[in-house]
Amino acid sequence: MEDKQDPIGAALLDKMRGITGAEIIVESNLTEDDIMPVDYLFRNHGEMPELEQLALAACHGAVLDIGAGAGSHSLALQEKGLPVTALDISEGAVEVMRRRGVQQVLHQDVWQLQEQKFDTLLLLMNGIGIAGDLLGLSRFLKHARTLLRPGGQVLLESSDILYMFEEEDGSVLLDLNAGYYGEVMYNMHYQGHHTGWFKWLFVDAAILQDYAQEQGFSLELLYEGEEGNYLAKLTFEN
Incomplete structure (x- = not known):
């Protein structure tokens, strides 16, 4: 039975079937609702933004x-000769x-990953958002320590979204009872598929x-963009 809770997977498979112009x-x-063009997810290295190219250049050893x-x-990363495991x-x-030629693929939740060790954990496209909230961020960083070899690193992209709360006069309007402003709720749709509402974290660098x-x-900080986005490298000596 087709999983109707996998809009990204369904959209990616449609792209592989030759459907162009699909949008999530x-x-x-x-x-307001945003649009994610599926074609963008198939970009090659030369089409990637500077932040992503810097992150790939900073990867070393076995990458997750x-x-x-x-x-x-x-x-x-495979083209660079690095051993990389792709997890989703x-x-x-x-x-x-697998169809595109990624050699090591894991169909798994990172929270359940154990025993395997890596030199680099890579989380691009605001990937640290999987933490969900600040409590989850602590949980993720603690878990990351168990996945890293000595001298390992976490390369992550996130954004400070405080600018989204700015008023026309430059002041910032925040609901102090609503928790940290970077804890956002999302729901993704594609052709009858939907994720349901889930938490996603945008965390400022400080x-x-x-x-x-x-x-x-x-x-x-390896990169700071003009719209609050950044690339961070976290290092931990086990």
């Missing part, structure tokens, strides 16, 4: 590509990655640094 609808509690999607980052909870995404230090990581 991204609904949130923060803004978390939330690998269509496998574009994993394929780029989407059954459709896993099938697409708070990330605080949480990283609590878990024994040091933080270095």
